[in-house]
Amino acid sequence: MSDKKRVMVIFGGQSTEHEVSRVSATSIINNIDKTKFDVNLVGITKEGTWIPYDGPVEKIASGEWEEIAMNKAVKSIPDRENIINAIVSRGASSEAVMKNKNKGYADVVFPVLHGSKGEDGTIQGLFEMAAIPYVGCGVLSSAVCMDKIYAKIIFEKAGIPQADYLYFTRKEIKEDSGSVAQRIEQKFEYPIFIKPSNAGSSVGVSKAHDREELIKALNFAAKYDRKVLIEEFIDGREVECAVLGNDSPIASTVGEILPSNEFYDYNAKYIDGSSKTIIPAELPSETILKIKDYAIKAFKALDCAGLSRIDFFVHKESGEIYINEINTLPGFTDISMYPMLWEASGISYGELIERLIELAIERYNENTDVL
Numbered sequence: 001m002s003d004k005k006r007v008m009v010i011f012g013g014q015s016t017e018h019e020v021s022r023v024s025a026t027s028i029i030n031n032i033d034k035t036k037f038d039v040n041l042v043g044i045t046k047e048g049t050w051i052p053y054d055g056p057v058e059k060i061a062s063g064e065w066e067e068i069a070m071n072k073a074v075k076s077i078p079d080r081e082n083i084i085n086a087i088v089s090r091g092a093s094s095e096a097v098m099k100n101k102n103k104g105y106a107d108v109v110f111p112v113l114h115g116s117k118g119e120d121g122t123i124q125g126l127f128e129m130a131a132i133p134y135v136g137c138g139v140l141s142s143a144v145c146m147d148k149i150y151a152k153i154i155f156e157k158a159g160i161p162q163a164d165y166l167y168f169t170r171k172e173i174k175e176d177s178g179s180v181a182q183r184i185e186q187k188f189e190y191p192i193f194i195k196p197s198n199a200g201s202s203v204g205v206s207k208a209h210d211r212e213e214l215i216k217a218l219n220f221a222a223k224y225d226r227k228v229l230i231e232e233f234i235d236g237r238e239v240e241c242a243v244l245g246n247d248s249p250i251a252s253t254v255g256e257i258l259p260s261n262e263f264y265d266y267n268a269k270y271i272d273g274s275s276k277t278i279i280p281a282e283l284p285s286e287t288i289l290k291i292k293d294y295a296i297k298a299f300k301a302l303d304c305a306g307l308s309r310i311d312f313f314v315h316k317e318s319g320e321i322y323i324n325e326i327n328t329l330p331g332f333t334d335i336s337m338y339p340m341l342w343e344a345s346g347i348s349y350g351e352l353i354e355r356l357i358e359l360a361i362e363r364y365n366e367n368t369d370v371l
Contacts, residue, residue: 007037007357008106010123011060012044015115016203016224019063024332025112026061027339031349037357040106043069044113108360109134110353112332116198119329120146133364135356137328141303145326148229149197151302155323158301160294162323163231163313164188167197170222177215184214184230191233194218196225207233234322236313239281241295242330242341244355246305246363251292252341256281277337279344287314290321298326306359309338 009032011025012018025041032039041053043065051069059065109132111123121143127134137145144150149167156162166187168180184192194217196204204224206217221228238259242252258276280288295310309330313322330338342352 004036004038005107005357005361006040007032008040008042008109010042010044010109010111010113012046012066013113013115013118014044014046014048015113015118016199017114017118018046020331020333021112021114021118022063022065023061024114024336026057027332027334027336027349028110028112028353029057029060032353033350036354106132108132108357108364110357110360111136111329114329114331115203116146119327120198133360135360136306137304137308138363141305142328145302145304145308145328147198147227148195148325149227151326152229154301155298158297160298160301160323161321163193163234165232166230168218168228168230170226170228173218173222173228177218180218181211181214185211188230188232190214193231193233194221195229195231196221196223197227197229198225234313234315235317236315236322237281237283238311238324239283239291239314240309240311240337240341241291242338242345243295243299243304243308243310244306244342244347244352244359246359246366249296249299249304251295252345253280254283254288254291255279255337255341255344256283257337277335277340279337279340283314284319287319287321294321294323298323302326304328305363306356307338309341 009025009029011021013021015021029039029041041060043051043053043060045051045066051066051073053060053065053069055065055068059068109127111118111127111134113119113123117123119142121139124134124137124139124142128139136142144154152162152165164187166184173180191207191209192214194206194208194214199205204221206213206220208214208217218228238257239254240257241254243249244252256278258278291312291314294312298310299308304326307328307330309327311324311327313324314320315322330336332339339349339352343349347355
């Protein structure tokens with residue numbers, strides 16, 4: 001019998017970051033040590049269907065995996081064993097889930113899912129109910145970190161410097177966007193950042209320079225979430241720090257983003273390919289140390305586990321540091337900062353994956369001991 005751990009990599013999902021998830025998953029699958037881990041793949045379509053996949057890895061990033069997996073699943077009907085041997089899927093019975101668990105389908109799950117229904121505590125709750133170890137933060141920290149407004153409330157309580165902010169609901173914006181804009185203008189000078197409270201990869205984010213752009217940005221952000229965050233503009237350098245661990249986390253070196261657009265939006269991150277990264281960032285050593293300290297402090301304040309990438313601004317004139325946000329399931333593509341930061345800090349991509357799996361099992365065992 002093999003001593004290798006069985007790892008279920010789940011990719012895709014129903015968020016606006018579905019495509020990014022597929023690219024991240026491809027990188028992880030290609031870099032995981034196959035001598036130590038048996039890898040099972042499960043894709044989630046944009047419609048929410050879970051399908052086991054054992055086809056070519058290169059077909060995942062392109063999206064071609066879905067037709068291949070679905071055709072194979074359909075051929076296995078009426079047995080349906082192949083279409084429901086994901087942890088849980090639409091139409092799966094509790095009997096099928098237990099049967100699957102008895103077969104030991106996965107020792108640990110690696111959910112390579114960015115954004116809503118993957119990074120927000122929902123799927124983490126599913127894994128908790130299924131009593132299966134999983135890579136990354138738990139239900140509470142995933143949910144809070146995904147919600148930028150509540151994360152900012154905790155940053156404030158923890159004494160971590162951040163940009164000043166306001167927030168409004170979709171209903172408030174819809175009923176009287178002019179009044180909302182007036183309240184924002186009373187507090188902030190232009191330019192202003194407007195963001196959906198729950199979204200990743202800068203989806204729905206805008207930078208407004210006047211009233212017309214502000215109202216347009218408010219309505220745009222409200223398409224993605226019922227809560228909209230408004231932040232003061234920090235004229236800062238965009239830097240990122242990776243954190244790894246559970247109760248005793250460590251921080252990587254710091255990297256700087258040089259966005260190709262006015263700010264580091266979705267297009268600059270994943271489409272035009274002309275944004276640049278500098279690792280390590282060209283900052284004073286004391287500034288890097290302070291960022292690393294803040295990163296670990298934020299990680300602990302939000303009860304994170306496994307991994308997170310914490311993003312900051314360093315003011316171009318004063319050098320002051322401001323936390324921007326925490327990403328609990330950061331990108332793992334070839335150009336993603338999280339693995340690149342650890343590579344620069346002495347941990348290879350393959351070793352990083354192994355550590356994350358070990359941390360998932362460690363946290364699961366600690367939680368089980370409490371029960």
